[in-house]
Amino acid sequence: MSATNVIKSLTASDIRGMKGDTPIVCLTAYTTPVAEIADTACDLILVGDSVGMVLHGLPSTLGVTMDMMVMHAKAVARGTKRALIVVDMPFGSYEQSPEQAFENASRLMVETGCGAVKLEGGVDMAPTIAFLVKRGIPVMAHIGLTPQAVNTFGGYKVQGRGDDGDRLMADARAVDEAGAFSVVIEKVPASLGDKITAEISIPTVGIGAGAGCDGQVLVVDDMMGMFTNFKPKFVKRYATVRAEGERAVAEYAEEVRARTFPGPEHTFADEVKK
Numbered sequence: 001m002s003a004t005n006v007i008k009s010l011t012a013s014d015i016r017g018m019k020g021d022t023p024i025v026c027l028t029a030y031t032t033p034v035a036e037i038a039d040t041a042c043d044l045i046l047v048g049d050s051v052g053m054v055l056h057g058l059p060s061t062l063g064v065t066m067d068m069m070v071m072h073a074k075a076v077a078r079g080t081k082r083a084l085i086v087v088d089m090p091f092g093s094y095e096q097s098p099e100q101a102f103e104n105a106s107r108l109m110v111e112t113g114c115g116a117v118k119l120e121g122g123v124d125m126a127p128t129i130a131f132l133v134k135r136g137i138p139v140m141a142h143i144g145l146t147p148q149a150v151n152t153f154g155g156y157k158v159q160g161r162g163d164d165g166d167r168l169m170a171d172a173r174a175v176d177e178a179g180a181f182s183v184v185i186e187k188v189p190a191s192l193g194d195k196i197t198a199e200i201s202i203p204t205v206g207i208g209a210g211a212g213c214d215g216q217v218l219v220v221d222d223m224m225g226m227f228t229n230f231k232p233k234f235v236k237r238y239a240t241v242r243a244e245g246e247r248a249v250a251e252y253a254e255e256v257r258a259r260t261f262p263g264p265e266h267t268f269a270d271e272v273k274k
């Protein structure tokens with residue numbers, strides 16, 4: 001490969017530099033093949049702690065561990081050439097102290113080769129974000145509906161309506177000032193997404209935060225139509241993978257029962273033909 005066609009991975013500062021310029025395209029991924037697909041068109045691949053619900057059938061993200069994040073992030077790294085890989089810090093891995101956050105964030109960076117970590121929280125987490133950034137760890141913040149706080153919120157509810165918008169604006173300003181390179185804003189009114197995007201200096205990446213954010217992120221299994229019983233308002237299905245998978249399994253079962261699979265083309269002869 002000549003030096004001119006070596007693929008350069010995007011960095012946190014490249015993503016930071018896209019503010020107000022090119023929309024930032026992000027998806028989650030948890031495995032090598034899905035990372036390969038996402039990497040063909042995404043700027044940022046998030047190894048989200050949504051992995052617990054999406055791939056492991058957990059009822060929330062709270063049961064996700066550091067070991068799970070390390071394993072999935074390594075798999076994603078094997079399938080990614082260009083996109084920035086951001087890995088979620090799971091519940092309980094950063095809230096206790098900035099030192100605890102550094103220990104776990106540095107493990108994610110060293111063991112997986114990711115380019116940044118993401119953690120949930122605004123004003124309360126700003127000192128931790130500053131601590132990590134000063135020590136060489138790029139941080140993406142996450143405000144609005146932060147799923148690790150589902151028990152405090154009493155469900156996956158829209159945040160920031162009415163006067164509550166001031167709280168989220170304060171969160172956005174705090175993570176910007178703390179040195180985060182971007183911020184995910186989840187499930188807030190579109191008008192608030194617009195306001196925060198206009199106000200802060202770092203890119204906003206929305207999920208259910210309207211079209212005015214600097215970028216968008218979706219959970220890949222949601223947008224590919226892997227689930228039929230789960231479709232939040234902010235998800236658009238771009239494929240029907242579940243339906244196609246069910247069709248394929250039904251056809252396979254029918255052919256096995258009818259003994260039409262395997263056919264001669266899938267079967268080995270006793271001798272190799274010359």
Ligand code: KIV
Nearest residue numbers: 028048049050184217
């Ligand atoms: O875990 C995740 O997938 C996320 C996205 C929903 C932003 O945090």
